[in-house]
Amino acid sequence: IKAELPELKREDVKVTIENGVLTISGERKFEKEEKKRKFHRVERGYGTFVRSFTLPDDADATRVKAEFKNGLLTVHLPKSEHAKPKQIEVNVA
Template sequence: MSTLTYWNPLRDIQDLQSRVLNALSTGSSRTAANKTDAPAADWVPVVDIIEDEKEFLIKAELPEVQKENVRVTVDKGRLILSGERKFEKEESGKTYHRVERSYGNFLRSFNLPENADADKVEAEFKDGVLRVHLPKQEKAKPREIEVKAE
């Protein structure tokens, strides 16, 4: 009986990058900014970012991800999409001949545009697509100041 092996080229590249960076840095030179509590990403969902006069809209494809396994966070000028797509439990009597889709944790992070209103971000999840709405702030309108004479 053969063993099923999952190949994720992105993970291989990330592992290599981590090993190279760890080899080049010393423990004392690592800063708190390099350490994160976020889970490592096993895959990266694809996104579209669309802008109109009212908002920025981010659409992320998350097929077969349950709503309960999706998190949207706004923190310090960053929008973070994270969660997990769980692998179907292998059942006896089934043989997987190929597994190309990625499973596990995912993480996407974006800098918020200066004119995005971080306090009014909304997210909706339907048909495997996460839609994050980033409303734009109203621009301050120039106003004329009356000059008074004494």
């Protein structure tokens, strides 16, 4: 899962897993108004946000990892070992 979260800090983003649901939440804080700068229009939402995803049946929730770099949150959902295909060696009798 990738989420673009420009101008957010790592501490403003929270990733949780509960009952097979991965939730990304956080808060985009209002910027201080600079008296010398005026904007005609700003198209960026501020405040809290929440987005939830149901984990696939073959995801291993105990090994989920999240990385946050340059405003991009990447969540890795590895497959569980029992979901991966296995090759079985056939012996000749």
